[in-house]
Amino acid sequence: MAWDPLTDEQREIRDLVRTLARERIAPRAAEIDESHEFPWDVVELYREHELFGLLFDESYGGLGTGTLLVLVAIEEVSKVCATSGLILAVQELGSLGLKLAGTEEQKERWLPRLASGEWLGAYALTESGSGSDSAAMRTTATRDADHYVLNGSKRFITNAGVAQLYTVFAKTDPQAGHAGISAFVVEADTPGFEVTRVEPKMGIRGSTTGELVFEDAPIPRGNLLGAEGEGFKIAMRILDRSRPGVAAQGLGIAQGATDYALQYAKMRETMGVPIAQHQLVAGMLADMETKCEAARGLLYKFGRMVDEGAPDDELTKTSAQAKLFCTDTAMDVTTDAVQILGGYGYIQEYPLERMMRDAKITQIYEGTNQIQRLVIAREMLKESRAFLLAGVS
Ligand SMILES: Cc1cc2nc3c(=O)[nH]c(=O)nc-3n(C[C@H](O)[C@H](O)[C@H](O)COP(=O)(O)OP(=O)(O)OC[C@H]3O[C@@H](n4cnc5c(N)ncnc54)[C@H](O)[C@@H]3O)c2cc1C
Known part of the structure; x- marks a missing residue:
């Protein structure tokens, strides 16, 4: 058997997710993309097989199986359908505010409904005028x-x-910059809260991407997460832990595209031989596989760090590195996979054009890859490697 970093228990769950992905989700992937409709049947499948439970501790109705396995599950599903992989990643994103900053009462009130999948979560930081510069938000x-x-x-x-359930960030003190931001749990039926538009988009088309409008929406004081003014810190702590979910989505897309291109290259013949035997094609396949494997190394390192209790400040750099490398790999590898299929790569009958469109968003959301590079460099600047300069004046 090939070397595998997972334990027997983790492997068993991965195999279950892999089987569900191949048998139940893969046949739906093209349809989900074409219809632009949110796949409630996939949510139902996750509910039935307790896959949302992977994201939560046993005390809140989850399985308590840890972060590495969450990433593995998102990767497995995203190999066949990035929209369906995103449903798991965003359930984590939408729950992390409660997990990291919620009181015991808040956790008990909301986490079990997210763990069963009865409720889906969302994370609302971005505004029309503030994405990368999230502190410029204007919601109050x-x-x-x-x-x-x-x-x-x-x-x-x-x-x-x-x-x-929406984790929403807003300014409680508009003059105080980062320190004036607070985080709230907002339930969907709050008066004055409306979803006013849903965007058609290039990829992950079954996922809804929408605008939320709040007009004098009353939020009970008990829905404040952490203390007033702690919202920006909470938002960043959430992203440190959620970005690897996007990394897992990117890696899944990349590995799915590599696997597809490999099979195709073994079957398709030109000049009397399978195209996989042309060295220029073989070289592309080798690069694709190697990038995926390197990306997986970074991603799983992050999962292990969390599961082994690494402190928050040590997660930031690895999280950003995993997000950056896995998602740049997704874009590179899907572009090459389309190339390997030639004209067939470009048409909708084959899944690679969808994978390439889906890959693009992974470089953009939860902090663009430019922002990831800034984060990594900022963390590096805190480190000392002065021994290399010993004796240099
Ligand atoms: C499909 C989709 C789903 C999304 N889901 C969510 C969600 O669930 N919740 C949420 O809160 N947000 C979500 N977002 C928003 C997403 O996180 C932002 O779009 C992203 O962070 C970039 O912000 P922006 O679009 O305002 O771009 P800008 O911040 O305006 O950036 C534009 C360009 O400038 C670059 N740039 C900006 N600042 C710098 C800098 N300092 N140095 C170098 N380059 C820089 C960026 O990298 C980018 O290339 C989603 C977006 C999309 C498209």
Whole structure:
């Protein structure tokens, strides 16, 4: 058997997810892309097989199997359908505010419904005028006797309209920059909260990406996550832990494209031989496989770090590296896979053009890859490697 970094228990769960992905999700992938419809049947499949439970501790109704396995599950599903992989990744993104900053009462109130998949979650940081520069947000939360009153809007929010629970960031002190931002749990039926548009887009077309509008929306004070003013820190801590979910999505797309191109290259003949035997094609396949394997090394390192209790400040760099490398790999590898299929790579009858479109978003959301490079460099600048300069004046 090939060397495998997973334990027997982890392998068993991965094999279950792999089987569901191949037998139940793969046959739906092209349809989900073409219809632009949110795949509730995939959510139902996850509910039936307790896959949302992978993301949660046993005390909140989850399986308590850890972060590495979450990443493996997203990777397995994304090999066949990136929209379906994203459903797991965003359930994590939408729950992390509660997991990291929620009180025991808040966790008990909401996490079990997310763990069973009865409710879907979402994370609402971006606004039309603030993406990378999230501190420039304009949504406000003003405190009155027993509520915060939310006013403003959020743009490009995954799961808009299908989520029941939104982690929303807003300014409680608009003059205080980062320190004026607070985080709230907002339920979908809050008066004054509406999803006003859903964007048609290049890829991950079955996933909803929408605009949220808040007009004097009353949020109970008990829905504040952490203390007032801690929202920006919470948003960044969430992203440190959620970006690897996007990395896993990217890696899954890349490995799925590599596997498809390999099979195709063994069958398709030109000049009397399978194209895999042309050295220029073989070289592309070798590069694709190697990039996937290197990306997996970084991604699984992150999963192990979390599972072994690495402190938060040590996660930032590895999280950004995994996101950067896995998703750049997704774009490179899917572009090469389309090339290997020639004209067939470009047409909709084959899945590679979809994979290439799906890959692109992974370089953009949860912090663009330019931002990941800034984060990695900032972390590097905190490290000392002065011994190399010993004796240099
Ligand atoms: C399909 C989709 C789903 C999304 N889902 C969510 C979601 O669920 N929740 C959520 O909150 N947001 C979500 N987003 C928003 C996404 O995270 C932002 O679009 C992304 O962070 C970039 O922000 P922006 O679009 O405002 O681009 P900008 O910040 O305007 O950036 C434009 C360009 O400038 C570059 N740039 C910006 N600043 C710098 C800098 N300092 N140095 C170098 N380059 C820089 C960027 O890398 C980019 O190339 C989603 C977006 C999409 C398209």
